[in-house]
Every structure is written in C-alpha cells, then in structure tokens.
Amino acid sequence: MIFVYRPGDSFLHRADSISKLVWLITAGAFVLVAGQWQVSATVFVAVLLSGIFLGRLDASELLRRMIPLWIIALWLFCLFSVLYPEGTDPVLKIGPLSVTGEGISYGLAIAFRVLTLGSSALIFAATTDPRRLVNELISVLKLPYRLAYAFYSALRFLPLLHNEARTILDARAIRGQGYPAKGVAERLALLRGLTVSLLAGAIRRVQITAVAMDSRGFGAYPTRTEIEDVHRPAGGIVFAAVWVVALVGYVIVFVVFGDHSFLRTPVGT
Amino acid sequence: MNAGSSTNRGTGGYRYRTADILLVGAIAAVGGVVSAYVIVPWAKFIEGLLGPFGAVFDNPFFIFWPIVAALLICKPGVGVVTSVLTGAVEVLVGSADGSIVLIVTLLQGLGVELGFLIFRYRATLPAAIAAGAGAGLGASIALLYVFGFFQLGTAVQIPFILALMAGDAIIGGLLAWAIAQGVIRTGVWGGGGAYQRVDRQS
Numbered sequence: 001m002i003f004v005y006r007p008g009d010s011f012l013h014r015a016d017s018i019s020k021l022v023w024l025i026t027a028g029a030f031v032l033v034a035g036q037w038q039v040s041a042t043v044f045v046a047v048l049l050s051g052i053f054l055g056r057l058d059a060s061e062l063l064r065r066m067i068p069l070w071i072i073a074l075w076l077f078c079l080f081s082v083l084y085p086e087g088t089d090p091v092l093k094i095g096p097l098s099v100t101g102e103g104i105s106y107g108l109a110i111a112f113r114v115l116t117l118g119s120s121a122l123i124f125a126a127t128t129d130p131r132r133l134v135n136e137l138i139s140v141l142k143l144p145y146r147l148a149y150a151f152y153s154a155l156r157f158l159p160l161l162h163n164e165a166r167t168i169l170d171a172r173a174i175r176g177q178g179y180p181a182k183g184v185a186e187r188l189a190l191l192r193g194l195t196v197s198l199l200a201g202a203i204r205r206v207q208i209t210a211v212a213m214d215s216r217g218f219g220a221y222p223t224r225t226e227i228e229d230v231h232r233p234a235g236g237i238v239f240a241a242v243w244v245v246a247l248v249g250y251v252i253v254f255v256v257f258g259d260h261s262f263l264r265t266p267v268g269t
Numbered sequence: 270m271n272a273g274s275s276t277n278r279g280t281g282g283y284r285y286r287t288a289d290i291l292l293v294g295a296i297a298a299v300g301g302v303v304s305a306y307v308i309v310p311w312a313k314f315i316e317g318l319l320g321p322f323g324a325v326f327d328n329p330f331f332i333f334w335p336i337v338a339a340l341l342i343c344k345p346g347v348g349v350v351t352s353v354l355t356g357a358v359e360v361l362v363g364s365a366d367g368s369i370v371l372i373v374t375l376l377q378g379l380g381v382e383l384g385f386l387i388f389r390y391r392a393t394l395p396a397a398i399a400a401g402a403g404a405g406l407g408a409s410i411a412l413l414y415v416f417g418f419f420q421l422g423t424a425v426q427i428p429f430i431l432a433l434m435a436g437d438a439i440i441g442g443l444l445a446w447a448i449a450q451g452v453i454r455t456g457v458w459g460g461g462g463a464y465q466r467v468d469r470q471s
Contacts (some may be wrong), residue, residue, distance in 0.1 A: 001365075003361055003362055003363075004361065004362060004363035005361070024368060028368045028372075032414075032415070042292065050329060063364060065365055066365060067365070068313050068316065068317075068365040068366070068369070069365050071316070071317050072321060074317060075320030075321070076321065076417070078321065080318065080417065080420075083421060084420065085420065085421065085422055086420075106417065106420065109417070110416060110417040111398070112417070113415070113417070114369070114416070117367050117368040117369050117372075117415070118365055118366060118368070118369065119343050119367065120367060120368060121360050121366075121367030121368045121370075121371070122363065122365070122367055124360070125360055125361050125362075125363055126363075128360050128361075129322060130365060146285065146290060147290070147350070149290055149291075149293040149294070150290045150291070150293045150297070150350065150354060151294065151357065152294065153290070153291045153293075153294030153295060153298075154294035154295070154297040154298040154301075154354055155294075155298075155358075155361075156294075157294060157295050157298040157299075158301060158302070158358070158362075159296045161295075161298050161299055162302055165302045165303070187307065188444075189310070189446075191307050191308070191330070192408035192444070192447060192448060192451065194303055194307060195299065195303050195337075195448050195451075196448055196451035196452055196455070198299045198302065198303065199295075199296070199299055199337070199452050200446070200452060200455040200457050202292075202295035202296075202298070202299055203292065203295070203452065203457040203458045204286055204457055205295070206291040206292050206295050207288060207457070209291055210286070210288035210291050213287050213291060214287050215292075218287055219287065229352045240396040
C-alpha cells in the first residue's frame with residue numbers, strides 16, 4: 001500500500017493542510033445540503049477543475065481512480081430514476097417500471113453528490129503530505145499531540161506493515177495455505193490469519209517504541225517542539241475562504257430566501 | 270468471558286498510556302493494509318453487483334478494527350478514535366469512497382463506543398456483538414443520508430438498517446472477538462510484553 005500523495009509544486013501542494021481540510025468539508029457540505037442536481041454537478045466540476053488545474057493532477061489517473069465511484073453513481077441514478085416514490089411525471093416506461101422526471105433529477109443529485117465526495121477526498125489525499133497534515137492539526141487546530149501521535153504512528157507503521165503483509169502472504173502461498181484465497185471459508189481464514197500475524201508483530205513493535213518514548217519523556221509537557229515550521233500561504237487560506245463564502249452565500253440566497261430545497265429532494269425541478 | 274486478563278486497562282485506569290496510543294495507530298495501519306489486500310477486492314465486486322446495498326455484505330469486514338481495538342484496550346474513546354483514524358488512513362492511501370468513508374467511520378465509531386459503554390467497557394463477547402450492532406446502526410444512518418435512501422420510505426430503510434446491524438453484530442462482532450482472542454493467545458498484549466512489565470513497576 002502506498003500513499004496517494006506525490007510531492008509537487010502546485011498551488012494545492014503549497015497550500016496548508018488545514019485550508020484544504022476546510023475546502024474538503026465545504027465541498028462535502030455543499031453537495032449534502034444542495035437538493036438540486038445542477039448545484040451538485042457544478043460543485044463536482046469545480047472540484048475536478050481544482051484538482052486538475054490547481055493541483056496539477058493527471059486527469060486520466062484521477063478519473064481512473066474514481067471508477068468504483070462511477071459504478072455506484074450510475075447504480076444510484078438508475079435506482080432512483082425508476083424507484084423514486086414521489087415521481088409523477090413519467091418520461092419512459094420499461095415494463096411495470098416508469099422512469100420519472102423527478103426520479104431522474106433526484107438520481108442525478110445523489111450521483112453527483114457521491115462523485116463530489118469521492119473526488120474531493122482523492123484530490124486532498126494526492127496533494128497533502130500526511131506528516132504536514134498532522135503537524136498543522138497540532139499547531140493550528142491545537143489537537144492534543146498525544147492524540148495526534150496515534151495518527152503519526154499509523155503513518156509510521158504503514159510501510160512496515162505493508163512489507164510484513166507481503167512476506168506473510170508469500171509464505172502462505174509457498175506453503176499452499178490459501179493465498180490467493182478461494183471461497184468464503186478460505187477468505188475468512190486468510191483474513192483472520194493475516195490480521196492476527198500482523199497485529200502480533202505490530203504490538204511487539206508498539207511495546208518497544210512505547211518504552212523508548214516514555215523513557216524520553218513523551219507526554220510529560222503540555223506542548224512539544226517541532227522540527228518543521230508551519231507555513232500557511234495566503235493563497236490557500238483565500239482558496240478555502242472562497243469556498244466557504246460560496247456555500248454560505250448559496251444557503252442564504254437560494255435556500256433561505258430562494259426556492260431551493262435544503263437537506264431535501266429536488267421534487268419538481 | 271473476558272478477552273484479556275481483566276479489562277486490559279493497565280495501571281493507568283482510563284488514562285491512555287503511550288502503548289495504547291501507539292496500538293490505536295498500529296491497528297488503524299493494519300486495518301488499512303488488510304483491507305487493501307483481502308477485503309477491498311471482493312467488496313468492490315459486491316458493490317458493483319448490488320450498489321450501495323452491497324454494504325450489508327461487506328461492511329462487517331470493515332467495522333471490526335475499532336472493535337478489536339476496544340477489546341484490547343477497553344477505554345472510552347478507543348472505538349471512535351480507531352474508527353476515524355482507520356477512515357483517515359483509507360482516504361490517505363486513496364480509497365475511492367473518499368469523504369463518504371470519513372462520515373461513515375465517524376458514525377460507526379460512535380456506534381462501537383455505545384456498544385462498549387452499555388457493557389461498561391468490559392472485553393466480553395456480548396460487548397463485541399453490541400458494538401457491532403452499534404457500528405451497523407451508525408453506518409446505516411450515514412449511508413441512508415449520503416446515498417439519499419431516506420426518500421425510499423420505511424419499506425427500504427428499516428430492512429436496510431436491520432440487515433446492516435445484524436450483519437455487523439454477528440459477522441463483525443464475532444470476527445473481532447476471534448481476532449482479539451487470537452492476539453491475546455500470542456501473549457504479546459495484556460500481560461507478557463516488555464511494556465506491561467515496565468508499566469506495572471512504575
């Protein structure tokens with residue numbers, strides 16, 4: 001397993017993690033709040049363009065990574081097109097099922113919601129250094145560093161465990177112990193065997209590391225010093241602020257004073 | 270029917286020891302690795318066939334990590350922190366489900382927490398099953414909202430919630446229990462390790 005993050009010099013790579021986290025949450029909130037499919041589609045396109053132009057990500061790779069999302073989105077679109085309970089405007093009849101205009105609108109809104117939630121997180125992961133994210137969570141959001149260290153330890157153990165998993169699976173394959181697994185029983189046995197072996201190895205490592213950390217006074221003081229300084233470029237903050245203003249503006253203009261639905265369905269649109 | 274020697278809380282009571290913090294991180298990392306190799310390939314196949322309803326069949330295999338952590342550490346907050354951290358690791362390694370994972374893992378972590386709270390954070394099989402049911406409830410609430418199923422009426426919603434709760438409780442809870450038992454039998458956690466010896470002396 002490899003992190004999606006690749007170092008780069010794009011606008012999104014330079015932006016601080018907290019601003020990108022705000023962007024991620026705002027984009028998600030936008031599609032969760034918006035009932036109209038046109039709004040969700042606009043947000044999805046804006047997110048993709050942000051990733052391609054501001055993050056300089058390869059568009060084909062981004063779309064390829066989203067294949068499972070495209071399948072779910074298509075599935076939801078088809079499901080709601082024929083099963084939408086409040087549909088009154090039949091567009092097409094397929095046997096006993098009728099595709100309604102309201103169902104198509106709702107299906108599109110949910111499909112773009114799923115695509116936006118997935119693509120924004122992929123762009124965030126591809127342009128955010130996990131170590132920088134943890135540092136900024138501690139220094140900017142004041143997350144207790146003892147708690148944040150759980151995140152650090154996950155990042156640190158990940159490559160080690162990745163290698164260990166490969167070794168265990170290769171050893172099982174040589175001995176003919178169900179890898180690659182066939183059938184439900186073999187898969188469950190593989191899952192349990194691999195998990196217990198990995199956890200036992202990880203716990204040994206955890207105990208040694210914990211003794212070393214405690215002996216060096218980890219957690220003895222309320223704050224700790226950092227090797228890397230935290231830089232928050234103004235561009236990143238402005239980028240996040242634009243998205244927040246757009247969300248607040250949309251809610252005020254189109255939901256509170258307009259006729260857009262809020263946390264509801266786009267019936268009749 | 271305890272998973273550990275007592276409640277695995279160590280000498281610090283409900284305060285997290287350094288080993289607990291590191292173990293939470295390690296379980297999240299193991300979760301990421303095992304999910305990628307063993308679970309995700311066929312979970313995506315199921316979801317391709319059944320769409321979001323496929324969660325009923327594959328969710329139990331994603332929710333047992335926080336239950337294993339809570340069974341091993343037995344302290345408030347372990348379930349929700351491990352669940353959210355597993356979700357964050359999944360996102361950072363490129364899970365195509367993106368932010369949906371973060372929403373689902375937060376709610377299912379709260380469900381795990383609720384299950385263990387009912388049994389006062391004791392490492393028992395009923396607590397693991399209740400935590401699984403709680404995780405299923407949290408996941409179903411998140412999925413109903415994110416995938417817009419709340420429009421489909423109670424005829425779809427209630428069976429979806431009940432199926433997720435039952436699947437997560439029985440498969441997820443029992444799997445977590447079996448794995449926690451397997452880990453404890455190795456003797457590396459809950460008594461025999463170097464850290465426990467140092468911890469008891471302090």
